[in-house]
Amino acid sequence: MQIRTCPRGPAFPLDPGSYKILAEIGIGINAVVYKAICVPLASATVAIKSIDLDRSHVDLESIRHETKMMSLLSHHNVLNAYTSFTVDKRLWLVMPFMAAGSLRSVMSCSFPNGLGESCIAIVLKDTLNALAYIHAQGHVHRDIKAGNILVDSDGTVKLADFGVSCFDL
Structure with a gap:
């Protein structure tokens, strides 16, 4: 093996x-x-x-x-x-494996009227931290959306799906 x-x-x-x-x-x-x-x-x-x-x-x-x-x-x-x-x-x-799934599925299943402001702040902060890191590495993600933001059972937020990213900075 x-x-x-x-x-x-x-x-x-x-x-x-x-x-x-x-x-x-x-x-x-x-x-x-x-x-x-x-x-x-x-x-x-x-x-x-x-x-x-x-x-x-x-x-x-x-x-x-x-x-x-x-x-x-x-x-x-x-x-x-x-x-x-x-x-x-x-x-x-x-x-x-990100147990809670995508932010899109979390919102559609558990928060049909939208996330609260404190949840939005956490997701946005973690997503922006990911983007700042990616940009510092000279890359651009180009497909930021709720389906590409993943959440784990402990609330960890990770940016995913680099299929359309580019080396641009």
Whole structure:
């Protein structure tokens, strides 16, 4: 079994058999996101973004850019990738699992009339911290929206989805 080392934590295997998919948790234009466990790492819960390389409307260079961005950025408010590898004709990005999901789903399920001002302040502060870090690294996100802001069960906020970001600053 091959393992790729994650500089910010344990090593994650490059073998799809090491992961047990539990549920589909999201669908995007170019990918499906699953909740899974990494069996060799004491059943650590992860998210796997699975991109169909044949059907994807995004070119391979854009996908490579997103995976590189997610693995190189290191900030507590930016979602990073633990590892990535291909499974048949799909690219798997193994990432931290954010239990509460996207801000969009949190708002639509639990706050249909909108978030309170104190919640908005926390989300905005953490999102701006992520953007300041990304900009300091010379990148622009270009797709800030509630669906790309993820929330964990402890209230941690992380900016995700660097598919349309660019090196611009």
